[in-house]
Amino acid sequence: MRGMIEMAAIQTRLLPEEEQAVLRVLREGKTLSTGPEGAAFEKEFGEFIGCGDAVAVCNATAGLELCAVISGLKKGDEVILPAHTFVSSAVPFGRTGATLKWADIDPDTRLISAKTIEPLITSRTRMVVVVHLYGLCADMDPIMELARKHRLVVVEDCAQAPGAHYRGRRVGSLGDFACFSFHTQKNITTLGEGGMMTLKDKQNGTLARRLRWMGNWPFEEKRENYWKPAMGNIVEPAPGLWPSNYCMAEPNCAVGRLLIKRLDAINASRQAQAKKIKGLLADIPELSFQKINDGCEHVFHLMSARFDGTKDGKRRDDLIKLLHEKYSLKCIVQYWPLYRSELFSKFGFGKAEVPNTDQFFDNMISFPWWSDMGNELLEDMAERIRDAVGELRES
C-alpha cells in the first residue's frame, strides 16, 4: 500500500529568516499590534500590487466586510457574485441585507465573466464581486467596462490569486476594492491568518483604518495636556458607520513583508508544477483544466480539473472513491455552489440559474496541491491518476 497523498494544510513553509522575523518582533518588544511592521507591510504590499492604498486586516473576510461597509451597501441593493466560490466571497455582502444574485461561470475558465454578469444587472445592482478562483485571474477589462457603464462598484476577491497579473497589472489594482488572504492554505501565509485590503482611492484607505480599530484615532488638534480628555479619541469613522476590530498582528506583518519578496518565485514554481502535472495527464481526455485566456495569469492556488466520465458511465465520484481507496490519493470537491448550502437557503438565496456552475460542481475534482511538491511526487501522483482512470475505463 502506497502512502496517502492529501492536500497540505500549510501550502508554503516559512524559510528560517521568516521564522527569525517573528522572534525579532517579539524580542524588540515595541508592540505586537498596529505598529511599524503593519505600516511597512501596507506600504510594501501597496507598491507590489500597484494600487492606491493597502490596509492590513486580520483576514480577507474582514477586508471584504470593510469593502461592503465603505461602499454603503444596504437592504434593497443587489450584488452580483459567483455561487462557485468559497463562502467568504459572499457572506460579508449578504450580512448588509443586500440581495445576492448568483452569476454563472464560463464553462472553460470556470470564472464569472462580463457575459455571465450582464443578464443579472438591474436598476438596483450596486456591486459585482469578481473572484480570481483557484488562482486564475478573471478577464477584467470587459467586466470593468460593463461596471463603468452601469456605475457598479467592483470588488476583486484575490484571496486565491496573490501576485497574479492581468495584462501587465497585478490583480488587486484593477477594481475599486480588493482583498487578499494569508490563511494557512494560501500561496503565502502570515502565520495562519492575515489579510490585506487594496483600494483604488486613498481616502477610502483612511476610512478603512478608522473602521479597522474600533474608531480609535489620534486627536487631530493640538492638545494642551496629552492625557486630556483621554489618551486617544474615539471617532465615528464616517456618518452612520460603527467601527469594529479587524487588526493584523505585528509578527504576522513582519513575515508578510518577507513573503511578498518571494511571492513571484513561489508562484513561478507553482506554475512549473502545474505545467508538469498537466503535461503528465495530457493524454487523459476525460480530464480538462481551466482555460487560461490571453493576458490572464494563473498562479495555481489549487489544481482543479473537470472529469467528464468514461464512455462506460463511470463518473467523478467513482474516480475519487477509487483514487482514495485503492491508490491512496485523497482528492476533494471545491466548491459547493453557495446557493445549494443551508446558510444561503435560510437567508433566501437558495435558488440560481447557473447550469455551468452545477455541471462543473458535479464533475470537478481537486488534486492534492502545495508549493514545492517536487517532480518525484508529481510523477507518482500522475501515475496513480492514470492507473485509476485506466481501471475505470476497463471496469
Ligand SMILES: Cc1ncc(COP(=O)(O)O)c(C=O)c1O
Ligand atoms: C475565494 C476566497 N475568498 C475569501 C477567503 C477568505 O479568506 P480568509 O480566510 O483570510 O478570511 C478565502 C479563504 O479561503 C477564499 O478562498
